[in-house]
Amino acid sequence: MSKTNPGRFFEDYRLGETIRHAVPRTVAEGERALYHALYPQRFALYSSDAFALECGLDGAPLDDLIVFHTVFGKTVPDVSLNAVANLGYAEGRFLKPVFAGDTLRSESEVIGLKQNSNGKSGVVWVRTTGYDQTDAPVLRYVRWVMVRKRDQSAPAPETVIPDLAPTVAAEELVVPEGLSFDGYDFDLAGERHRAADYEIGETIDHVDGVTIEEAEHMLATRLWQNTAKVHFDATHREDGKRLIYGGHVISLARALSFNGLANAQMIAAINAGAHANPCFAGDTVRAWSEVLDKAEVAPGIAALRLRLVATRGAAFALRGEDGKYLPDVMLDLDYWVLMPA
Incomplete structure (x- = not known):
């Protein structure tokens, strides 16, 4: 029996299932420094504790997109390892600032499935939530990906396309x-x-x-x-x-x-x-x-x-x-x- 993970294929998803993604991640000041080195990021609220304190916060939070990428990254082995393409996002809300020292984890609920007409792949919709160490949600969003089928003869699931708000x-x-x-x-x-x-x-x-x-x-x-x-x-x-x-x-x-x-x-x-x-x-x-x-x-x-x-x-x-x-x-x-x- 193989102990390695080949990732999920389209026929492995079940409507309504919740996937708890592996490897929680404690984010620290190193993430901020490396993020600001990789991108020309200069927004003051994320660069200066003193500026953030003047804006009523407890210090400079980590950049919102650090949180997004960390939560997103947790989902890849279970959602998009065998993806053909990441197709879109919707209903994303940042719910709570994240600070250095917080630990993030992710869960995704499968909310939609549609097999493509060629029978070789299908589209999977998931609603992903990122939680901190207190189990408080910090981010929630929907994304949909086109995922390959392992077995093209596997029966197509019932088509369910979620009704998502345009904004x-x-x-x-x-x-x-x-x-x-x-x-x-x-x-x-x-x-x-x-x-x-x-x-x-x-x-x-x-x-x-x-x-x-x-x-x-x-x-x-x-x-x-x-x-x-x-x-x-x-x-x-x-x-x-x-x-x-x-x-x-x-x-x-x-x-x-x-x-x-x-x-x-x-x-x-x-x-x-x-x-x-x-x-x-x-x-x-x-x-x-x-x-x-x-x-x-x-x-x-x-x-x-x-x-x-x-x-x-x-x-x-x-x-x-x-x-x-x-x-x-x-x-x-x-x-x-x-x-x-």
């Missing part, structure tokens, strides 16, 4: 306990722009670019304990390339967005996301944003709903005349951030 409603966003921007220092934050200074429909070119190196994206993916073969094994793809983890592109684009959105301090929700085209070492990632909505969620605190696009190409170019993503577009992310109103 997280502003009133459902969690404002961390104690957070206040009453004494916010705009000089130290890096820009003067409040939420009131942004208009719905406004677009922002974040100007800078980062060329991805092979070593750094593999280092990042190992940091999140993401075991997907396509990120490490050059023999796993016919073109001999290592596919860059989509979360690496998310973090790069979010960090680049500082230039123009320096006061978009905390990610509150992920409404939707698509990894439109693959990313490989040598690609230069640039980013632009569009303001989709805004709302006041607490006294002096606003939520800005943003589209964040990572691209190899020109700013503000997203889709062709056929409605499909342009080949240079790598990421189209719809998310909410918290910032001074």
Whole structure:
């Protein structure tokens, strides 16, 4: 009997089952330092305990995307080890800040299944929750992946496609306990722009670019304990390339967005996301944003709903005349951030 884990295939999932993912992870200040070395991250709330204390928190939390990548990484051996593609995200909410010394673990519930017409693969929807050491949820999101079948003759399950909200409603966003921007220092934050200074429909070119190196994206993916073969094994793809983890592109684009959105301090929700085209070492990632909505969620605190696009190409170019993503577009992310109103 083999003692190694080949990962789950499409026919191994059962609607309604809960998967408890292995290897809890205690996150520490080292994660912050390495994250800030891998990405050009400069948001003040995550960089300075003193700045975070002035904003009513107990110190600087770990970056929201550190939490996302850690929780996500736990799920890979059970959800996407045999995935063809990670297809999308929905209903993502950050529920509680995570600080150095907290221990994170993940659980996923299978909420949807649909076999593809070719009979070789199917789509699995899971709702994943990340918990801290007190069993308090810190993050919850839905994602769906296309997963290979082990046995193409295995019968197709009943098709169940979950009904997912197109966006997280502003009133459902969690404002961390104690957070206040009453004494916010705009000089130290890096820009003067409040939420009131942004208009719905406004677009922002974040100007800078980062060329991805092979070593750094593999280092990042190992940091999140993401075991997907396509990120490490050059023999796993016919073109001999290592596919860059989509979360690496998310973090790069979010960090680049500082230039123009320096006061978009905390990610509150992920409404939707698509990894439109693959990313490989040598690609230069640039980013632009569009303001989709805004709302006041607490006294002096606003939520800005943003589209964040990572691209190899020109700013503000997203889709062709056929409605499909342009080949240079790598990421189209719809998310909410918290910032001074």
